[in-house]
Amino acid sequence: MAGLVRKTLADMMREAETRGLTQTGKNPVTVIRVPDFEVERSRWTLDQFREIYAAALKDVSWAARSIELALLTAQRREDIVSMQFADVKDGFSFVTQRKTGVKLRIPLAVRIDAIGLTLEDVIKRCRGSVISKSMLHHVRRHGPKKPGDALEANALTRAFARARKESAITWEESKTAPTFHELRSLAARLYSEQHSPEFAQAILGHKSASMTATYRDVRGAEWVEVKLAR
Numbered sequence: 001m002a003g004l005v006r007k008t009l010a011d012m013m014r015e016a017e018t019r020g021l022t023q024t025g026k027n028p029v030t031v032i033r034v035p036d037f038e039v040e041r042s043r044w045t046l047d048q049f050r051e052i053y054a055a056a057l058k059d060v061s062w063a064a065r066s067i068e069l070a071l072l073t074a075q076r077r078e079d080i081v082s083m084q085f086a087d088v089k090d091g092f093s094f095v096t097q098r099k100t101g102v103k104l105r106i107p108l109a110v111r112i113d114a115i116g117l118t119l120e121d122v123i124k125r126c127r128g129s130v131i132s133k134s135m136l137h138h139v140r141r142h143g144p145k146k147p148g149d150a151l152e153a154n155a156l157t158r159a160f161a162r163a164r165k166e167s168a169i170t171w172e173e174s175k176t177a178p179t180f181h182e183l184r185s186l187a188a189r190l191y192s193e194q195h196s197p198e199f200a201q202a203i204l205g206h207k208s209a210s211m212t213a214t215y216r217d218v219r220g221a222e223w224v225e226v227k228l229a230r
Contacts, residue, residue, distance in 0.1 A: 002035040003034065003035050006029060006032055006034065006035065009029045010027065010030070013027040013028065013029050014027065044178045044182055046114055046186070046190075048167075048169050049071075049186060052067075052160070052163045052164050052169070053067055053163070055162075055163040055164075055166035055167045056160070056163035058166070059159060059162060059163060060139065061128060061139055062126075062136050062137065062139065062151065063159040063160075063163060065122065065125055065136060066080060066081075066136055066151075066160075066180075067183065068115075068117060068122040069122055069135065070156075070180065070183040070184065071112060071115065071183050071186065071187050071190075072110060072111075072112060072117065072118070072119045073093070073095065073106055073119065073187075073203070074184055074187035074188060074191065074200070074203045075095060075097070075184070075205075076097070076098075076099060076181065076184065077153040077157065077180055077181065078098045078099070078153050079095055079099075080136065080153075081136055081150060081151050081152060081155075081156065082098065082150075083095070083134070084134055084135065085123070085127070086133065088108065088123060091108055091109070092105040092106060092107055092108065093105075093106045093108060093119060093123070094106075097205050100205060102205035102207075104202075104203070104205055106203060107119070108120035108123070110203070112187070112190050112191070112194065113194055114190055114194075130148050131148055132147075132148035132149075132150070133150075134148075134150035136150065136156075137150055137151060138150075138151065156180055157179065160179070160180040164177060184204065187200075187204075188200045188204055192212075197209065197212060197213075200212055
């Protein structure tokens with residue numbers, strides 16, 4: 001909370017500077033020490049991902065599709081549920097991140113070897129017996145929602161939580177179990193290893209390498225291999 005308050009105040013003072021309401025270069029928040037904190041949410045390993053993914057495959061069809069899209073595109077929940085088939089053209093999937101406004105052209109040929117799928121494979125899987133504009137959509141009536149209606153972001157969270165519970169993985173007592181958002185971190189690590197950190201930064205839509213490095217931090221979840229130079 002202290003870190004969030006400091007960041008909010010810093011943003012407010014920067015805005016005040018741009019509007020000429022305070023002296024440039026005199027942001028008082030910059031002299032406040034950044035509070036130390038330990039992230040309590042667990043990262044997950046590739047083996048743990050496979051267990052949760054296997055559980056999702058037994059749930060409603062879009063549960064597994066949402067996980068596949070999240071891993072292949074490395075995007076946030078809100079961007080994933082907004083993906084439509086019309087956004088796919090000329091060999092690319094066009095994504096405008098709702099949080100940042102960053103515009104991405106993700107090649108359909110992008111592939112993660114660890115799961116043996118390309119983005120094009122996943123998009124084809126999203127086309128089922130129900131006609132819909134949205135890649136992720138209801139396949140049966142759910143309250144006021146009709147088959148073909150787009151899913152809401154919270155639906156992805158709930159489906160993921162079910163799969164995580166069914167997997168019976170035991171998480172560290174001092175940390176909370178990983179959420180759907182952690183797929184973005186796993187994608188960053190897999191793409192960095194398979195391609196490069198620069199590729200991971202581009203597909204995540206990050207403006208700085210330091211932000212991507214934060215997502216690539218395994219937080220002690222995996223052994224780091226020391227590779228010999230060739």
